[in-house]
Amino acid sequence: MVTITEAYVDAAALNAAAIKNGRDLVKKNSFPKLCRSEDGTLLFGECKGSGKEPYRCSADWIQEDSPVYRCSCPSRQFPCKHILGLMYAYTSGKTFTVESIPPDIAEKREKANQREAKKKEAAADPAAAPPAKRKSSKAALAKKRAAQLEGIGLLEKLVRQTVQHGLASLDAKTLKLLGDQAKELGNYYIPGVQAEFRELLEILAGAKEREGVYTLVMDRLLRLHMLTKRSREYLEARVQNPELPMDTDSALEEQLGHAWQTAELKEQGLLERDASLLQLSFRSYADTARGEHVDEGVWIELGSGRIGMTRNYRPFKAAKFIKEEDTVAAVVQTKELFLYPGGLNRRIRWEDMTMREPEAADYAAAWSHAIRSYAEALKSVKNRIKHPLADKHPVLLLHYSRLGRTEDSFVIKDEQGRQLPLSDTADFGQAATVLLSQLDAVWTRDGAVLVRFSHDWSTGRLLVQPLSLITAGGLIRLAY
Template identity: 60%
Template sequence: MAQITEAYIDALAPNAAAIKNGRSLAKKNSFQRLCQTEDGTLIFGECKGSGKEPYSCSADFIKPDSPVFRCSCPSRQFPCKHNLGLLYAYASGSPFQTGEIPQDIADKREKAEKREERKQEAAASGEPVGASKRKTSRSALVKKMNAQLEGIDLLDKLVKQVVNGGLAALDAKSVRMLEDQAKQLGGYYIPGMQAAFRELLLLVRGCDDQEQQYTAMMDQLTILHTLIKRSRDYLTARKENEELPADTGTRLEEWIGHAWQLAELRELGLMRSSTELLQLSFRSYADEARAEYIDEGFWLPLGSDGAGDILVTRHYRPFRAAKHIREDDSCFLVVQTKELAVYPGDMNPRVRWEDMTMREPESKDYEGVKAAAKRSYPEVIKQVKNQLKSPLAYKNPVVLLHYAKLGKAGETYVLEDEQGKRLALGEIDAIRQPTLQLLPMLGAELHADQAVLVMFEHQMGSRRLTAQPLAFVTEQAVIRLLY
């Protein structure tokens, strides 16, 4: 059974309101009955609700890395507040009686076992466990690619319309007209490219500094030009040669708007097995161009796998449906997963997992994180600059750095590596939240021989590469500046 702590329960909750309500149920002793099976794999109980009958809720840990939550309440949230309250009651040490497994849950377990047996039989016959049986129709795929190519032609016309008219001619009226035309791109299976064009239009009204605005717009036009050319060539080649594999070396498919399925990533060999990860920082922000909230976590795989490279989780919540979708949140435990999907990408590939267990971090974990930090600033800066040269690469690489010293050069905070090379710290536009103001609060032990997680950005105003600190790592803890 999973180690049920309050941090573990918080990580399961769909949102902050569910955490608050679940804690409240446990604190107010709203459970009329609290039980657990003798083997400890199932906890269940009854909770007072708004109706005459109490709600029956349970948390089934027969598969610790994939717990199943059930409740008779009408809530669409999983786990609901009653499930969370049950877990909080367990974590707080409330007395649970030993009881027999309810018959309905026993029946559901039996059905799940039969499904697992069929899955294992399929694996024994030569089909990989968890493999998808989906078969994409060649004609349907060609039809979709033809639609995408039509959409790319439309986007090309819109971009040329902006360029031929001149950036200075873009006013509120012309932007509204272009936004209406951009809506047509929604029917061509290129949502990523549509968002890239919307980003250009948002820049028209998003900056008071005209010079900086034009520079940002030119950069976005470069992205669009590159995206149009590469995606057109790529889709045309794939349409003409059905044997041509999907591009897994870059983020081109993601830029076009493809949503990678786990089955695809598995078939392409983009999986790591038996991985442990520790989250070093987390943030949520609104992406107006995509019309989505993005919950973003920065993780380091523990052990030698990954050689200290930072992985990223991104959870997308469309504005229109945000209240119905579980929010991601900060995670302070070590995540253990049997199968980690790694998306195509650059320095900080996106990752995802389905099943997991959690454990409390230990001293050796923090020591391992600190030991994995990059030590040569010239090498890191070279790697970051090489990535920034590509128009379609992620523009804000995140790196874990070791520093020999942390101090000030004039009014600027700087990191210094073991060879005396320095890196300036500053606030960057991508974060939208200051962290340097917290540095004077750091203890003296953090001024030398520690590790720091930073996000890089090439700032247009100063034309310099700037790094903003997100978290510090010692051999005992992760000290987050962002949550």
């Protein structure tokens, strides 16, 4: 049976409210019946509800990396608070009686086994496999591409209007009009491009003095110009030749609204097998330009040292029905790690996984991948952010021989003696450097720091925000 910890249950919960409600059920002794199977792969029980009959809930690990949760309650949140409460009862040491597996669950297990057997037979004999699902018709794809091109044309028009008005003369009424027109971009299957323009309008609307954000606005205008230019070239090429391969060297397809499926990523070779990952940092924030909450985790693949990102998008209107991701302390092991097209810090995902407690060897592996030359790191970052369409906030793991404090700031020093000042950045939304003053001395030597770079447009300097610290024996998160 999988090792169930409180962290494991927290990670399964839809959001923080679900965690609280599940824990409250245990505190209130709402489970008159708590049972487990003899082999430990099934927890099941009954929980008091608002009606006469209790809710019957279960957590099934017959397939360890793909748990199945069941409950008789009508909740649309899943796993519901009753299932979470069942698991919290187990982690808190409540007594679970060993009983036979209920007949209805045994029947569902048997049907699942039959489906799995059929999949294996199909994989072994492709000729016997059922017909593949029909792909989208060429006519539908051509229609979508034409709509996207029309949307790009509308965006170009809006950008011209913004510039022709003059940045200094854009009043609230004009910005609202442009914002209303920007909403129309949602009809053209280009959500990422639409978000870029709405973010520009937010910067202009929120600036007390336009002169203070002039450089930033010009950068965003350049980015929009390059994005529309490249999008138009790409879409026109795909219209002329629908057989052209998809762009897997950048995030352009995703910006144009394509939702990558795991089958597509596997077909493109964007896959790494038998990966072990350790989460180094986590944050949730509201992206008002996209109209979504974003749960963002920063992970290191312990074998290769690759720094990747998980991003869970929850639209504001449907956020309460979508699982809210949370920080993960365990090591995640997956047979297939999917890599999205992109740059330095690719978006990653997995379907099935197992979790285990991190060991000293895991921290040592992460620490060993840290970049030891700041000159090399800064050269790489500067070359990347110069490109208008590149990610402006690359994340790197840097080794430091010393971490200390000067009169102005905390600094890290590499083995060549070069120093980098650390500072908080307003766009990140979390203060971290203040926590460095609480470090024990052991953390100030021969460690690694996960940092997020930002470009300060007012000074032209690179800002370096610390996110976490790693030594060969442990991890301290400054953002979680």
